[in-house]
């Protein structure tokens with residue numbers, strides 16, 4: 013039934029501490045040279061992921077799709093778009109990953125279909141009042157002519173969340189007009205997705221990432237959103253810039269996080285549990301509070317929920333401390349494992365968020381080191397191990413539907429294909445010549461995998477060391493974390509025998525006692541040495557318990573310390 017390799021222990025709950033690497037399928041590796049990444053490209057690069065030291069990969073949607081939102085507009089949930097390969101290529105990828113001990117999570121997009129899905133085509137053809145329309149949210153418009161949208165909701169991608177069709181009815185799309193929202197109150201919808209889950213579980217996937225998991229149900233009467241005077245009616249943001257903690261009051265969100273959605277996940281949990289091999293699901297749920305996030309991971313619902321809290325936290329010890337504390341306490345209430353995310357395909361890459369350039373990269377490495385020490389799983393985004401920054405994509409090359417609807421730069425800048433080798437485009441991305449689907453910048457050669465491999469100062473080798481050390485040290489350090497902020501800028505996280513310190517200030521700080529296991533940058537008392545070689549004299553791991561206070565942690569740097577006892 014499952015096609016799973018023998019290495020999987022059904023009781024291991026591998027996902028609780030996994031490092032999962034997000035593969036943005038269009039931009040990871042191009043097997044056939046057409047300038048767009050694909051499944052054979054990923055399969056060929058699986059050894060790279062194993063050697064990097066991750067446990068799993070999450071692959072963004074590769075199903076048949078007109079690609080208006082780059083696969084998040086699915087026309088057929090049980091196929092593979094010819095752009096990316098075919099079902100045999102998906103099977104090869106699964107088999108290849110399992111052989112190397114890597115798990116595979118695929119993306120499930122249940123909030124909306126593509127406007128090219130057979131159901132939507134049938135709904136348009138069948139007309140108002142038809143059973144075919146009832147699977148989506150078609151409504152009459154407001155105003156005497158019905159030419160005003162049925163309510164005041166805005167699309168996440170900008171503009172009204174409603175589009176009018178030729179016969180005068182409107183349909184809801186919380187994202188692009190090519191992504192009509194399904195009506196989850198219709199029984200066909202739940203049945204379709206149960207079949208889709210089983211289809212991919214039967215092929216051997218280890219889990220699902222649930223797109224817009226908080227969105228499936230809308231308030232039944234589709235009433236207007238109540239907005240404050242200084243707010244625009246909106247449907248929350250896929251890449252909200254407001255942290256949960258910054259909000260003094262919760263927004264009225266009749267389109268998100270409705271209680272009925274949890275019934276869906278209870279049903280899916282039964283399906284997942286029916287299969288052997290510890291299958292799991294992780295929710296993409298942009299909820300307003302840690303507590304509401306925790307509701308998605310109650311023991312009979314999904315296994316994990318992305319924790320986007322860190323994505324929106326500024327570079328500050330206090331903000332990081334709050335993220336860690338709030339997350340761990342919310343997850344402890346439901347006995348779920350935490351997740352941590354610093355970058356993904358919807359947000360500005362974290363070196364750029366932290367100011368860009370050398371300082372941005374130093375901060376990004378420090379934040380990564382803090383994240384990797386924490387209990388729970390870490391979700392990495394392709395290219396962060398290379399220290400890639402957000403690329404300033406020229407307007408004529410931007411493809412993000414949110415750019416097309418709002419004129420804001422959008423998300424293309426974090427989706428530029430990965431540089432693997434060489435000193436000009438496509439930098440080993442594929443066998444073709446010239447630029448891939450989003451042009452790569454000039455001068456990206458030193459960022460490539462080949463250029464960084466073997467250079468111990470590189471971000472890639474830093475990630476490799478950190479991930480290896482996480483396996484041997486962090487995953488056995490227990491679930492309790494003591495969080496402290498010392499004199500405003502020094503974040504100290506203590507987990508079992510492991511202490512993590514992050515200096516978010518502008519002056520060097522004394523390190524607490526302990527053996528330095530790894531640091532995100534060379535430590536100043538041995539600037540020429542390798543900061544990561546544990547316990548070797550003269551290699552940047554100065555001192556042990558007796559020398560506390562003589563070692564310094566520079567600004568924008570983090571270190572892991574082993575308890576001196």
Ligand code: NOJ
Pocket residue numbers: 081084085121187223224250296357358
């Ligand atoms: C979240 C996905 O991560 C994003 O890329 C997509 O545009 C929206 N959901 C809509 O499916």
